[in-house]
Amino acid sequence: MEQRVLEMENVRFCGVVTAAVSHEIKNMLAIINETAGLLDDFTRQAEMAKVPLEPERVHDSVAAINRQVRRADGVVRHLNRFAHSADREAETVDLAEIIELFVALTARRAAACGADIQVEPGAAAVKVETNPFLLLHLLWRGLEFALAIIGAGARLRMTVEAGPDGGRGGQLTMRWHAPAAADETGIEFPGACDRELLARLPGKCLLRRQHDGFLLVLP
Amino acid sequence: MEEKILLIDDEAEFVETLAARMRARKMTVTTATSAVEALGRDDVDAYDAIVLDLQMPGMDGLAALEEIKKRNPKLQVILLTGKATVEKGVKAMKMGAMDLLEKPADIEELTEKIKEAGGRKMVLVKEASENEIKEIIGSKSW
Structure with missing residues (x-):
């Protein structure tokens, strides 16, 4: 595979992740906007009726804004970790942390397809020397393949x-439990780009398709 | 006229806060957190405007718009979106959406659109009734 094609795929992956995150942040801003507007409505109503503003209404609105600020902060933290995943060719990473980040970045994408993605508790600390950005890209391609073949409710x-x-x-697995999974989508996994990503990960890595998922072994 | 609105968005907190603001503006608002839940209601035809999030898990805004228009072309749909692509916006308008607003939307602009939707629906219903009467009169051989 041409270097240029892989670079384009890497850029596309960044675009998909940032688009999803910006959409989530916009949703949170929309809630903050409506809550601030509601607070303004309460103030105007109180002024017109010449009655004091009920403290409970103010507390509820402030609590709602705080909830969204905390939520947005979590999303931005994940985006920041993702942005720094491309800092180095290779670094020591905790695989549990990588999949936690991966799930945080892709849960909404999975939900949009009617699927639910979660991390199952596994080994405590599995650290490997790898390229986190390429690893996240490869996992995302695996997820896109899964979403193409599994039905809603998976x-x-x-x-x-x-x-x-x-x-x-370490070993990473993604498994799907789907009411209707079809392999005849014309999408191949691992395809040429996936194999190229695998080859560019440090050390000898192995990607194996299984009937209900895939296994990735990292040295 | 007190407009009757069906508000659909998967963000429960957004939908309830916006509903509270609409109620403060003398509108009657029903909320749903999915298109499937909203379309499962047996009073969908009764709303003056349906305000719908474009991107939702499961049935998305465009699929819901298609279903709404199939059921009753007179229903007025306003789409709300976190990220409005030109392509999706054009598609939505071609499918019969009345308008598409980007989040965070201005409440006064949304209120205006809802009033416009109510007016449009009233005209369409009136036209349909008049046509029905004309057809009945035309079919009689007095």
Whole structure:
């Protein structure tokens, strides 16, 4: 695969993630906007009726704004971690943290397709030397494949385990439990781009399709 | 005239806050957090305007718009969206949406659109009734 094509795919991946995150932030801003507007409505009503503003209404509105600010802060933190995933060619990463970030970035995308994606509790700390950005890109391509073949109401579960040979390295799995899964979508996984991403991850990595998911072994 | 609105958005907190603001503006508002829930209601035809989020899990805004227009072309739909692409906006208008507003929307602008929707629906219903009467009169051989 041409370097240019892979670079375009990497840019497209960044675009999809940032578009999804900006959409989420817009939703939170919309709630803050309506809550501030509601507070303004209460103030005007109180002024017109010449009665004091009920403190409970103010407290409820402030609490609603605070909830959205905390929510937006979490989303921006994830976006920041994603942005820094491309800082280095390779670094030591905790796989549980990577899939937690991955699920946070993609949960809305999965929900839009009627699927639910979650992390299952696995091994405590599995650290590997890898390129986090390319790893996230490869996982996203796996998710897009899964979303194309599974029906609405599907459950996607991700796990992290220690590597197969004496605990070195780590394994990531994505499994789907779908009411209707069809393989005849014309989409291949792993395809040429996925294999190229795998080849560019540090060390000898392995990606294996399984009937209900895929397994990624990292050294 | 007190407009009757059906407000559909998967963000429960957004839908309830906006509904409270609309009620403060003398509108009768029903809320739903999914298109499936909203379309499952047996009084969908009775609303002056349906305010619909474009991007929702499961049935999205465009699919819901299609279903609403199939059921009753006279129903007026205003789409709200967090990210309005020109392509989707054009598609929505071609499918019969009355308007498309970007979030966060201005409440006064939305109120104006809702009043306009109520007026449009009233005209369409009146035209349909007149046509029906004309057809009945035309079919009689007095």
